[in-house]
Amino acid sequence: MYSDKVMDHFSNPRNVGEVEGANAIGEVGNAKCGDIMKIFMKIEDDVIKDIKFKTFGCGAAIATSSMATELVKGKHIDEALDLTNKAVADALGGLPAVKMHCSVLAEEAIKEAICNYLREKGVDIEAYHKCDNCCRG
Amino acid sequence: MKKFIYLDNAATTNVAPEVFDKMLPWFVENYGNPSSIYSVGRDAKKAIENSRRQVAGAINCKPNEIYFTGSGTEADNWAVKGCALANSEKGRHIITTNIEHHAVMDTAHYLEKNGFDVTYVPVEENGIVKAEKVLAAVRDNTVLVSVMMANNEIGTIQPIKAIAEGLKGKKVLFHTDAVQAIGAIPVDVQELGVDLLTLSAHKFHGPKGTGVLFIKRGTKIDNLLHGGGQERTRRASTENTAGIVGLGTAIEKAVNEMPVGIKRIKSIRDEAVQRIMEEIPHVRYNGDAKNRLPGNANFAFRFIEGEGLLLMLDLNGIAASSGSACTSGSLDPSHVLLAIGLPHEIAHGSLRLSFGSESKIEDIDYVVDTLKKVVSRLREMSPLYEDYIKSKPSEV
Numbered sequence: 001m002y003s004d005k006v007m008d009h010f011s012n013p014r015n016v017g018e019v020e021g022a023n024a025i026g027e028v029g030n031a032k033c034g035d036i037m038k039i040f041m042k043i044e045d046d047v048i049k050d051i052k053f054k055t056f057g058c059g060a061a062i063a064t065s066s067m068a069t070e071l072v073k074g075k076h077i078d079e080a081l082d083l084t085n086k087a088v089a090d091a092l093g094g095l096p097a098v099k100m101h102c103s104v105l106a107e108e109a110i111k112e113a114i115c116n117y118l119r120e121k122g123v124d125i126e127a128y129h130k131c132d133n134c135c136r137g
Numbered sequence: 138m139k140k141f142i143y144l145d146n147a148a149t150t151n152v153a154p155e156v157f158d159k160m161l162p163w164f165v166e167n168y169g170n171p172s173s174i175y176s177v178g179r180d181a182k183k184a185i186e187n188s189r190r191q192v193a194g195a196i197n198c199k200p201n202e203i204y205f206t207g208s209g210t211e212a213d214n215w216a217v218k219g220c221a222l223a224n225s226e227k228g229r230h231i232i233t234t235n236i237e238h239h240a241v242m243d244t245a246h247y248l249e250k251n252g253f254d255v256t257y258v259p260v261e262e263n264g265i266v267k268a269e270k271v272l273a274a275v276r277d278n279t280v281l282v283s284v285m286m287a288n289n290e291i292g293t294i295q296p297i298k299a300i301a302e303g304l305k306g307k308k309v310l311f312h313t314d315a316v317q318a319i320g321a322i323p324v325d326v327q328e329l330g331v332d333l334l335t336l337s338a339h340k341f342h343g344p345k346g347t348g349v350l351f352i353k354r355g356t357k358i359d360n361l362l363h364g365g366g367q368e369r370t371r372r373a374s375t376e377n378t379a380g381i382v383g384l385g386t387a388i389e390k391a392v393n394e395m396p397v398g399i400k401r402i403k404s405i406r407d408e409a410v411q412r413i414m415e416e417i418p419h420v421r422y423n424g425d426a427k428n429r430l431p432g433n434a435n436f437a438f439r440f441i442e443g444e445g446l447l448l449m450l451d452l453n454g455i456a457a458s459s460g461s462a463c464t465s466g467s468l469d470p471s472h473v474l475l476a477i478g479l480p481h482e483i484a485h486g487s488l489r490l491s492f493g494s495e496s497k498i499e500d501i502d503y504v505v506d507t508l509k510k511v512v513s514r515l516r517e518m519s520p521l522y523e524d525y526i527k528s529k530p531s532e533v
Binding site for chain 1: 440441442443444445448449452461470480481482485517518519520521522523
């Protein structure tokens with residue numbers, strides 16, 4: 001039911017763990033639903049220098065965490081905020097319909113982390129141009 | 138050769154070679170319709186009747202109390218809907234438990250939508266329903282009680298005989314789904330005292346797509362399938378001759394081999410359980426430790442999710458199953474694990490290992506070692522485990 005790419009990212013997930021001295025952390029999901037994703041980033045000059053994740057969840061949740069971190073690593077935070085769950089799923093060669101919610105979690109976790117970073121920096125989230133669809137939490 | 142260890146015998150089993158051999162002639166050579174009067178038809182009919190005697194012998198009833206179906210699910214649907222509808226003038230109340238297989242549970246839900254009242258008696262924390270609680274739920278308008286003989290997820294054995302005894306003289310029909318039980322523990326319908334009992338061939342090395350409903354003589358039940366006059370006008374459909382022959386052969390073999398087989402299977406299971414409980418931290422054993430099927434083991438590994446666990450075991454050549462939501466396509470974990478009181482987040486991390494006649498004690502080292510590695514790998518990735526380690530509570 002999973003593509004080879006999903007299985008590759010599930011069995012050899014990239015960027016697992018915690019970033020030492022992370023200045024952006026985002027956690028979404030809940031244990032009751034069986035999915036929690038936690039993202040750790042080191043952001044310098046609004047560029048994601050390092051990113052790691054920890055995920056409690058199914059194969060798709062782990063694979064999307066891995067792929068999403070790959071997609072935003074080294075990117076400017078504005079680019080990372082543009083990441084969609086569809087882009088993550090596409091990069092994995094597609095996900096089964098029942099697993100699409102896992103890719104939403106990856107997108108949300110990254111946005112959550114960046115928003116926390118911006119808040120910490122004293123940026124007015126409501127006014128931040130890239131935060132139309134996020135940072136409301 | 139790539140390693141393959143099959144520990145999902147509760148899901149299905151392979152067809153035994155001797156069963157397959159007996160089935161083969163009924164596809165290409167002896168293809169006659171058992172209802173036809175010419176010889177190839179009569180031969181098929183004879184084979185079916187022989188199989189009926191084999192099943193009757195295995196569960197201790199008369200051959201004319203055995204009805205072949207297309208699956209265990211069909212037999213469950215037939216028993217529950219058929220008894221409910223046929224007796225609705227007497228009443229519209231049904232009793233079952235909260236750990237039934239979906240074939241019974243969802244059928245009960247369906248009847249609820251159609252004007253029946255259903256009581257789902259909760260099991261205790263050990264996964265066993267108290268007979269007195271089932272009996273206490275009986276009302277004047279109760280027409281049917283359906284309680285599984287052994288649970289498919291946690292293997293717990295239910296007090297069928299005690300319930301049947303309590304129902305004596307009450308004019309309430311009693312059905313049991315014995316799909317997991319047959320071949321694993323003795324199943325004798327006289328001893329149990331049930332009116333209806335469900336079986337499915339593929340759980341005991343017979344073919345998929347064949348089941349049985351035992352209906353005690355004199356039981357008032359409507360048909361589920363209407364059409365031709367097969368199965369003494371009770372179950373329309375051209376008989377699956379090869380499947381029925383396979384079922385008969387398989388049940389005879391299963392029951393004959395059971396006394397020796399279950400001891401061996403139980404010792405393999407016990408070895409695996411003991412090692413897993415000793416060697417892997419933060420694990421819970423689900424369901425009563427003693428009163429359960431000899432081949433069943435069910436664990437909940439804290440801080441991880443079951444589907445990831447299954448995928449990693451599969452990558453290492455081990456086939457098992459989980460009650461996690463992700464493996465069922467729903468958002469809720471197994472109703473059975475919730476019924477025995479597991480919180481959602483722990484139920485998501487469940488693993489069922491079901492051992493069978495082809496399981497080998499030599500494989501247990503590899504299974505336990507692999508499980509250890511896989512569980513610790515998933516925990517390293519888990520934010521729940523991280524939280525736990527950081528908080529370091531005094532108790533687990």
